[in-house]
Amino acid sequence: MKKIPYASTISSLMYAMVCTRPNIAHAVGIASRYLSNPGKEHWNAVKWILRYFKGTSRLCLCFDNGKTMLDGYTDADMAGDLDNRKSTSGYDNLGNGLMKSPKAILKKAQAEIRGAVGNKDIVNEDDIQKLSCLKAIVRETFRLYPSAPLSVPRQTLANCIINGHEIQSNSIVYTNVWGNGRDPEYWENPNEFLPERCLNSSVDMKGKDFQLIPFGAGRRGCPGYSLVLAMVEVGLANLLYSFDWELPFGIKKDDIDTQVLLGLTMPNKNDLPLPAKNVYA
Ligand code: HEM
Structure with missing residues (x-):
């Protein structure tokens, strides 16, 4: 070999x-x-x-002129579906956050993407660097809806004391990534989806600043980070570039079901079907 x-x-x-x-x-x-x-x-x-x-x-892929309903999506949650490992939770959560937030955010992101991409058919990785609003949306989603809310269980190698709590060696420990992302000491209006807070923010998402650690921290932090961001950002940019999104008829923002399933990852309990209109058809 x-x-x-x-x-x-x-x-x-x-x-x-x-x-x-x-x-x-x-x-x-x-x-x-x-x-x-x-x-x-x-x-x-x-x-x-x-x-x-x-x-x-x-x-x-071909999109016809009919009414397109998006009810399947993908990211990197291989753990959520025990039968066939289809991957769902990341884009679900993006959809939840975006549709619950004021429409202005969605419109702003779309204007930014459409302005930067020009007449091309698709948004590619090179375009992404110019899209600060899109990046802020992705970042805010990882804060509010981390795919692995309690990270991955780890085992301590030695006794240690954290905030006055004595943790013995060989203990199984979990990091509350979800809790850190909503800690009012670090985040104003922590339960609100406000991508604006991420524009020009110096808070690191790769493990330096513990209030935002969706990919863990330290030597065992997630090595898939760059791949995930590339996939999620390019994917979302293309969905926002080519389609206009609405809530289904009769559904209001507050009706969106944000219940999640229990497990290592946090996929939506119920699907969020969103009518999509292809703007370039
Ligand atoms: C939304 C997608 C993803 C999220 C939120 C995520 C998050 C995480 C988290 C929180 C950890 C534990 C880090 C720690 O204990 O400090 C982890 C570990 C890990 N992730 Fe990811 N991950 C994602 C996707 C991926 C992908 C796509 C790959 C592979 C290409 C990957 C490969 C790994 C590996 C190998 C580890 C174990 C690292 C170790 O134990 O040394 N992850 N991930």
Whole structure:
């Protein structure tokens, strides 16, 4: 297996997956688990992804002029669906937050995206850097609805004291990421979805500032951070660029069901169907 370019093939597939081919995300995600020590069967699986890629290179998603209802979405919550590991919670939460917030935020983000992208068909990664409002929305979503509200359980190596509480070694500990994100000592109106607070904010999201740690902190912090942000930002930017979003007829902002399911991740208990109008059709 030494001569097989396993890692570089996965890396090329990941590039395609983030930019134009989200449909291979699950397969690539599984194949990437074996980067450090791939076997023959893993390489065979990768070759199947390449074959699939070749066979579908001329296919693309088509949106017709009818009334489009979006009721399925994707991100990186592989833990939420025990049967087939379909991934849902991140975009659900984005939808919840955005639809509950004043419409001005949505309009502002759309104006920013449409202004920056011009006449192109899709928003790509290069455009994202100019989109401060979009980034603020994503960041505020991770504060208010962290995908892993209690992070990942960890075991302490030694006795330690935190805020006067003695924690013995070998204890299983959880970090309350959800609680930190809503701590009134650090956040004004902590329960409100206010992306404006993230514009020009110096609070770090990668583990330096503990009031915002959706990806954990320290040596065992989430290594998927950059991939997740690229996928979520590019995905949301394209949804806002091409579609206008409304609440379903008769539903008001306060009717949106924000109940979540219990578990490692925090997916919505009930779907949020949103009518979408393709503005470029
Ligand atoms: C919305 C998406 C995601 C969120 C919110 C998230 C969040 C987290 C959190 C909170 C941890 C625990 C960090 C800690 O204990 O300090 C973690 C660990 C981890 N994440 Fe993610 N993650 C996401 C997606 C991903 C993706 C896409 C990958 C892989 C490409 C990934 C790979 C990992 C790995 C391997 C660990 C364990 C790291 C270790 O124990 O050393 N994550 N993640």
